[in-house]
Amino acid sequence: MHGLTWExxxxxxxxxxxxxALLHAIFLLGFGVSPVLHADETxxxxxxxxxxxxxFKNSGRETLASLLDSNFNWINSKGVRLTRNQVLADLPxxxxxxxxxxxxxxxxxxxxxxxxxxxxxxxxxIRRGPAWRLxxxxxxxxxxxxxLPPVDPGSIKCENPCETIPFQPExxxxxxxxxxxxxxxxxxxxxxxxxxxRLIADEFTATxxxxxxxxxxxxxxxxxxxxxxxxxxxxxxxLLSAQMVDxxxxxxxxxxxxxxxxxxFFNTRMWVNRDGRWQMLFSxxxxxx
Numbered sequence: 001m002h003g004l005t006w007e008x009x010x011x012x013x014x015x016x017x018x019x020x021a022l023l024h025a026i027f028l029l030g031f032g033v034s035p036v037l038h039a040d041e042t043x044x045x046x047x048x049x050x051x052x053x054x055x056f057k058n059s060g061r062e063t064l065a066s067l068l069d070s071n072f073n074w075i076n077s078k079g080v081r082l083t084r085n086q087v088l089a090d091l092p093x094x095x096x097x098x099x100x101x102x103x104x105x106x107x108x109x110x111x112x113x114x115x116x117x118x119x120x121x122x123x124x125x126i127r128r129g130p131a132w133r134l135x136x137x138x139x140x141x142x143x144x145x146x147x148l149p150p151v152d153p154g155s156i157k158c159e160n161p162c163e164t165i166p167f168q169p170e171x172x173x174x175x176x177x178x179x180x181x182x183x184x185x186x187x188x189x190x191x192x193x194x195x196x197x198r199l200i201a202d203e204f205t206a207t208x209x210x211x212x213x214x215x216x217x218x219x220x221x222x223x224x225x226x227x228x229x230x231x232x233x234x235x236x237x238x239l240l241s242a243q244m245v246d247x248x249x250x251x252x253x254x255x256x257x258x259x260x261x262x263x264x265f266f267n268t269r270m271w272v273n274r275d276g277r278w279q280m281l282f283s284x285x286x287x288x289x
Contacts, residue, residue: 045103045110045125048132056094069126069133075266077141079288095139096121106272107249118142120207122284126247138268140207140286147210150234150259158189160238167242174244177251177271180278185236191228193221201272201279209287264288
């Protein structure tokens with residue numbers, strides 16, 4: 001480019017930059033990734049979430065009726081489960097309602113969290129047309145000190161939920177999510193960290209009543225590895241009943257589960273279809289007191 005004027009060079013580099021930016025934008029749109037649209041959706045969810053909290057604070061039942069989905073569930077920290085009609089009839093208190101929540105959008109669903117100290121709050125939103133509706137609310141109050149894990153089951157085989165469950169998923173996505181979940185349960189029972197890792201999203205968190213803090217994906221992998229080295233294993237809790245919701249991009253399950261010689265609990269999980277397989281986004285476990 002010797003002998004060319006600085007104006008020509010500047011114009012050349014500017015056109016090259018614009019072309020590169022255009023290709024980048026086409027790439028993002030082609031793969032359904034739009035930072036601006038994603039940010040807009042997140043703000044829309046948070047706006048609806050703020051309206052929800054204000055309506056609970058002011059006993060605004062009409063507003064709440066417009067924000068709560070027809071399939072709405074509420075599970076408090078004691079494991080008491082309420083329907084939409086029960087919530088509207090006698091408004092319960094919202095835990096951690098005075099803090100700024102975190103939101104993450106997955107297509108037509110969104111996860112909102114408001115965690116402080118030992119109280120963890122989960123709110124799952126679903127997009128119905130242009131509006132966002134709250135479909136699930138759940139609290140987990142974690143213990144001050146993590147409880148001891150269940151006694152090693154020895155040669156006891158994991159039948160339910162690893163092989164069979166007393167529940168029939170309906171949609172193809174629900175069926176695939178259940179297969180993925182059973183793969184996770186088999187991996188836990190067999191101390192297979194590699195199989196577990198493949199079916200768990202990188203942003204995964206596990207929040208359980210019997211632990212003193214939420215666990216991330218690396219924490220769970222470390223637990224499985226430690227058990228394998230020690231020659232011990234655990235059998236996942238049996239499924240008693242379940243309810244599933246197919247959001248399209250994600251699938252949610254509210255499972256009623258029971259460990260041997262322990263109290264039952266509600267465990268809500270969500271999966272996202274990513275990299276050609278269904279990966280678990282979270283496990284939110286409230287013990288029924």
